[in-house]
Amino acid sequence: MTGSSSSPVAEGTPRGNGLGSRAAAALVFGSSAAVLVVEIVALRLLAPYLGLTLETSTLVIGIALTAIAIGSWLGGLLADQVDPRRLLGPSLGVSGAVVALTPAMLRTTAEWAPAMLLLIASLTILVPGALLSAVTPIVTKLRLTSLSETGTVVGRLSGVGTVGAIVGTVLTGFVLVSRLPVSGILIGLGILLVAGSALVEWRTRGWSGTPALTLVVVAGGLATTVAPGGCDAETRYHCARVVTDPDRDSGRTLVLDGLRHSYVDLDDPTFLEFTYVRAIASVADTAFPEGEPLAAHHVGGGGLTLPRYLAATRPGTRSLVSEIDSGVVRIDRERLGLRAEAGIAVRAEDGRLGLRRLDTGSRDLVVGDAFGGVSVPWHLTTVEAMTDVRRVLDEDGLYVANLIDHGGLDFARAEAATLAETFDHVALLGDPVDIGLDPTATPSGGNLVLLASDRPVDLRAAQEALDARRTGWKIATGAGLTSWIGDARPLTDDYAPVDQLLQPSSTRGGA
Incomplete structure (x- = not known):
């Protein structure tokens, strides 16, 4: 018999790359949700300094979409040139560190160097957004073992990513913002991303790099407590x-x-x-x-x-x-x-x-x-x-x-x-x-x-x-x-x- 075919693989079991289908779906879902959480919360962080206007919303949405485009393109490009297992942990960990530092960075910049606010705001959305958006093509590369299932894998993971983005949007707008300060949301998200990075590193390459990223998240939390621009209360809108x-x-x-x-x-x-x-x-x-x-x-x-x-x-x-x-x-x-x-x-x-x-x-x-x-x-x-x-x-x-x-x-x-x-x-x-x-x-x-x-x-x-x-x-x-x-x-x-x-x-x- 000539030709080749892929063997059936039980749902949730690794395919020799250390990443099962459930783990792949969880990574794509979580990273896509995180991008939308960052986007919505960034609007609330910037409102005291730029106003809550159509221009502000358009700017943030435009930067987030740019981040998604850059991350998807670079993630796919790098996944073809480097072992994808070496990319997942750093992508999650570095994005988590930046997200955790965002409240302190934006508020400090707005008070002490307002001319730099747009640049810093753009970077705090662009960097984690691109890194998190790179997760989907990286995971897709890891899950592709046969050309005969390319459409199925790509379609499934794209759908999971879209659902994650929807959940991130709804969860932030209806639940998180009404119950938590925006600084708490971002520091908590940073912690989750670093924890995800640690788990991926443990599954693929050991614990290298995670302690340093954890220290950055802790530093972000401490910096937020002394950064200017604090509130007596963070309401749903103000x-x-x-x-x-x-x-x-x-x-x-x-x-x-x-x-x-x-x-x-x-x-x-x-x-x-x-x-x-x-x-x-x-x-x-x-x-x-x-x-x-x-x-x-x-x-x-x-x-x-x-x-x-x-x-x-x-x-x-x-x-x-x-x-x-x-x-x-x-x-x-x-x-x-x-x-x-x-x-x-x-x-x-x-x-x-x-x-x-x-x-x-x-x-x-x-x-x-x-x-x-x-x-x-x-x-x-x-x-x-x-x-x-x-x-x-x-x-x-x-x-x-x-x-x-x-x-x-x-x-x-x-x-x-x-x-x-x-x-x-x-x-x-x-x-x-x-x-x-x-x-x-x-x-x-x-x-x-x-x-x-x-x-x-x-x-x-x-x-x-x-x-x-x-x-x-x-x-x-x-x-x-x-x-x-x-x-x-x-x-x-x-x-x-x-x-x-x-x-x-x-x-x-x-x-």
Whole structure:
């Protein structure tokens, strides 16, 4: 009989190369899952320094895909030139060491050498991603013993790798991030990868190199404890800290991802630190009869400064808050003195979904103050979202929104155009330079407040309140606002390039 054929091999038994089919599947599954864990957690590590924007997400995804491409190509190339058994252990071990060091490296670089952050971030994703992606072609080489089963082996391992990537994504997004700090996730993953490296080395070549890699993982864990950029709490969405005001004993600032989001006076909820908060309070004070309780809805909660203010100045006010981050709500209760009897109810939910749950005409006031980094989440900016806001307001209701923009203020102009498309009356509050009242000066940007209603608002009274609070802000409306908006295009669910319209500030000011 001429020709040759491969002998049947029992599932899970080695084929003379020290790697059974179950071990091969486990290596491919685990390494593919680890690549996605690193990718998702890297987004959270970078958010405090680069913002959680579409550009940041695109950058991280692009680097991860580049790593997968490079690793797959080089892994296959090297597996054809070197004994594949000599490659598996180092690939897992070195990637584990880099992963464990990533939190300390990124946070230290961001604080001490920010110009190098993108380079270091790219390397901390690229190096382990490439090494882990090389595992699949290396394992495939080890499992191929006959050309007659090439399709079966390659297809099976490719499928296993894809399932691993899916599990890594789901496990990180739904389980790990909600239960562990990001530094703990990466150090734990580093430990698992080094342990896998040790096991592979033991099966193939002994324990060479593993003790040194273990020391690197331990060093990564220790470095994380002293690296800058620590958090009081890592919530599902933010690195959160509560900072005491050195000039006011009862003052607390809620810092999320390095940005000041809220200022709360634990003893005096009528004390308003941030200018934009004083502006919104001025509008609310003058748009409704003094002291009259309101039914208010707040899209975005943070430290709940405005709900507390309304509860103090308008007893009986019912404020419902949609705050997507349950960890921030927990901080409000444990660190910022939120009490159930204050008439403030908080739902841990997306702001747009929260609007849909409200009855038509059920609110006097809706406040938009939701941010991801320095940008309003795009789906809260569109004509469709504003139509839902208009639906839940009663006939005399008022919508007030906080925005942040810089440079040409393209996003702010587009959002003003969006509100003008939806409501009968729109006004813009801000620094005179930013809202076009001083055409000789160049806008610097920062916070702006838009108000919208289907009934006229007493803007003269609102301006008097702004002056009394010494905000320095003015109000633009009518033809002046129309000129300021210019040819800005309203935002819709089909077209809302918020991240592209926004221009970053050269400073990291508070919201």
